[in-house]
Amino acid sequence: MTDSEPNTKPPLDGVRVVDFTWIVAGPTCTRLLGDLGAEVIRVENEQTLDSIRFGRPHPNGFDPPDSGAMFNWLDRNKRSITVNARHPDGLDLIKRLIRVSDVVVENYSSRILENWGLSFEEQRAENPQIIYVSLSGFGHSGPQRDYSTWGPTAQALSGLTAMSGLPEAPEPAGWGYSYLDHMAGFTAAAAITAALKHRRETGTGQWIDLSQVETGMALTGPATLDFTVNGRRYRETGNPPGNRSVWPQAVPHNTYPTAGDDNWIMITCTSDTEWKAFCEVSDHPHWRTDRRFATLPARLRHEDELDEQIGSWTAGQDGRTLMQRLQAADVPAGVVQNGVDLVVNDPQMKAREWTVTRDHPVIGEHLTDGLQIHFSRTPAHRDRPGPPLGEANHYVFAELLGLSDEQIAELQMNGAMG
Template sequence: MADRAPLAGIRVADFTWVWAGPFCTLQLAHLGAEVIRVETATRPCVTRLLPPFADFEPSPDRSGYFNQYNQGKKSIVLDLKRPEAIEAAKRLCAASDVVVENYAAGVMERMGLGWDVLRALRADLVMIALSGYGATGPDADKVSYGPAQVPLSGMSSVTGYHGFPPMHVGISYGDPTGGLHGAVAVLAALVHRARTGQGQYIDLSQWETSMAVLAEAITAWTMNGAAPERDGNRDPHMAPHGVFRAAGEDRWVALAVEDDAAWARFAAAVGCPELASDPRYATAAARKRHEDALEEIVTAWTRARSPEEATATLQGAGVAAFTAATNRDLAEDPHLAARGFFVELPHPVVGTRKHVGVPWRMSESDCRVRRVAPCLGADTDQVLRDVCGYSEAEIARLRAAQALV
């Protein structure tokens, strides 16, 4: 039976670490590509060393962080400081359709694995470099990590409360935005290759991908010289809009009333239909002018109810409202379970654990988590033998030369 995965038959050499690069190759693995991570025990991926660890026992193979974002991949160990390992990496790249790397700009070139070298090994190769600032420009060589991309992109400048300093947004948005944009670029390059037979190099700047999801704030300046003000959970146009306290300890409900019709439905649902015609609240502009008083009305209603009750009442009236879910809420959510969003795969070290799976469904293609995240170096011999063409004796010599650590 033919493999129905969109990227069946595509091999990816994965020189990535932390989040952005692995998130890019995760999408390719979900689509059916064979993704082979190149790692080393001398400097493991940062996420192998970060919690949460299964059963609170730190180990490179027990990190939930790593195991989540490296599902469906293989792992080989190569100490790229050794020439024998560089030669093995070249063989892997020559046998691959795609090379993905997110080291600092210039690192692959200094190791002898830059684009000029690799495209000479395979003319139709697709290679992408996800770096902090791109491969060109005056900032190309600056140090970058995902958390720094948030304020640098301008995201922090529009996050926070009026009269208070900028705030971080909770996660390093530069990493997943870079990874997702990178996956799209790789897919486009593979389509181009299918049409023309040509490979190509993709230079991705995580700084730019972070700004790409904040374009409306930037255009507010480029069009009118205006800067959006920080205003907490409020929306510039919708009111009420925010996260409101509900009954119970640290329980909250989020809601958004998008227009006057939704406001009328909200007012009826909370038992105060007269609010729909009250001149202080009848229009969006009026509600924005009286937003403090408006939020007191909303909070008085929500805090007397559980988030689930408030959500059910408002959703029943056609108002966008949702429980501010905890991690436990999500892990036990019946809707997500019904859609098969979570996957449980047996891991040789941590046993069977629940992980986030593929967030899309395709009617004619098979997209799923095909294997658990790899233990460090678990596939080294198999890949060297079956993909790179090494004999058992040659693999033994690589191991004796300390190239496989």
């Protein structure tokens, strides 16, 4: 088989995941597994639904639990069943599902599944090959294992929040989004693929215990090293504000206005060669000989003046055309894009087919992101929107677990399938 003759099966075809996740971190992990072809079965309870099912926006009006765009984005390529894990018959259904599955993923507080009777030891008693992933703020060991966290608090505890904001500001700015939810989810998905490889080679499953705080701490490595070796703080008082460069020193290094409302272009020159090329493209060759701008030390002293002159030159020009002119001369430059620019209009994203159109029974046809990974031999994308609540009940309980219609009806009546 050649790369021009791809396999029709996605990379994780045949892998079944029991998904107890909620909010963002866990669903990010299982979404990636679903994108790669795993059969992901969300275990939900009608009495305690994932709050993301109710989160905005609701494109065609508020009609939960299936109308939320964020839920359908986070939980695409998944199935949904409704089970009450605190009912003995519901717990038995979950254990039977674990017997025919490969992976269990949850991102609750550390003792939730243990209290349900689904600790790793109890899961392994049902299926010795099961891979269990617990994704919590501090992990399932240590004196802080019982502390609850959210993405922003995990970021603060990891040190990432302290690294944000302008140098002279008295307090960190924060990231404005739960970046660590996504980072932890991606990390968990990578760990699962490693555990699947180990199981294929040894026949045994294992417990993957992941701390969201620790995934953030791993991102602080360069700043920590710089402080311990060089004594430099990440947010050093006296550092230049905004988009100027602290290290390596480079001038110009800033954003400049272009034609239109709130349109900007980023331009930087990190060498004399780039500065020379920039002066030629800008039709200001005299900048090269101006004593204020001729050398990097001079430009550093007169950075405000140079930024003002460059901004006067860029204003009124089309940003993308200017970017292409500068890039053609090997000058680093890029337009500052908003969401529409990047998702809808960017020619690179179009060429990569980054966006796809999906249809949903409640939301209708909508544009969303595809998979950012391109495999030459194994397609890695299923066109399944987020699941309506309980849409896979018959498939899982009747087809996978072999229950009769009468048994299913009885379980629904006694509250085990709620």
